[in-house]
Amino acid sequence: MMRRNQRHRAFDPDPAAPDRSCDLPGCQERAGYRAPRSRQTLNDYFWFCLDHVREYNARWDYYKGMSPGQIEAHLRADVSWNRPSWRLGHLGGAAAFDEEQLLDPLGLLRGSAESRVRAKQRAHAVDPRPEALRQPLETLGLDWPVSLAEVKSRYKDLARRHHPDANGGDRAAEERLKTINVAYTALKQHLAETRLARTG
Numbered sequence: 001m002m003r004r005n006q007r008h009r010a011f012d013p014d015p016a017a018p019d020r021s022c023d024l025p026g027c028q029e030r031a032g033y034r035a036p037r038s039r040q041t042l043n044d045y046f047w048f049c050l051d052h053v054r055e056y057n058a059r060w061d062y063y064k065g066m067s068p069g070q071i072e073a074h075l076r077a078d079v080s081w082n083r084p085s086w087r088l089g090h091l092g093g094a095a096a097f098d099e100e101q102l103l104d105p106l107g108l109l110r111g112s113a114e115s116r117v118r119a120k121q122r123a124h125a126v127d128p129r130p131e132a133l134r135q136p137l138e139t140l141g142l143d144w145p146v147s148l149a150e151v152k153s154r155y156k157d158l159a160r161r162h163h164p165d166a167n168g169g170d171r172a173a174e175e176r177l178k179t180i181n182v183a184y185t186a187l188k189q190h191l192a193e194t195r196l197a198r199t200g
């Protein structure tokens, strides 16, 4: 909708917006509005169209405590933002479940019988992720088990989005890209080694 009068000036696109489309996967609208990627990185932004920056801001509390990689994963998993609820168990693992509980102050996700059963299973489940890979998986927002192809594709996506050049040379973006690179290297190495062990 093109409503351009003085009263809506606050919603004019940000002049610093990069020349690209909205960060929500599948949205082709021009990205004119910024939103911080996480509470830890307030100087680093997603760029959305007006509709999606509003949606994102409305969900701000939901993303509390997530790493940028996890937020990315949620944005990608949830392309249609019009759905009334988020996919359950998307992140997988006991730690992720605790986080979902934490992120659900109104208990919306706990209501269904399915989620109660899941809660019980997870309370007794042992984290299946290899110890050394837990942090890398969290950083990239990936489930376990994961394929090398999935790791590569997530890495490519995150590296592109968090690249300092795409963020005005931002130092925070540079630091995060380093963290992403370390996580990627650890996962890639582990998956390559287990593949060798299986075939050799």
Ligand SMILES: [Zn+2]
Pocket (backbone or CB within 6 Å): 022, 023, 024, 027, 028, 029, 048, 049, 050, 051, 052
């Ligand atoms: Zn959009």
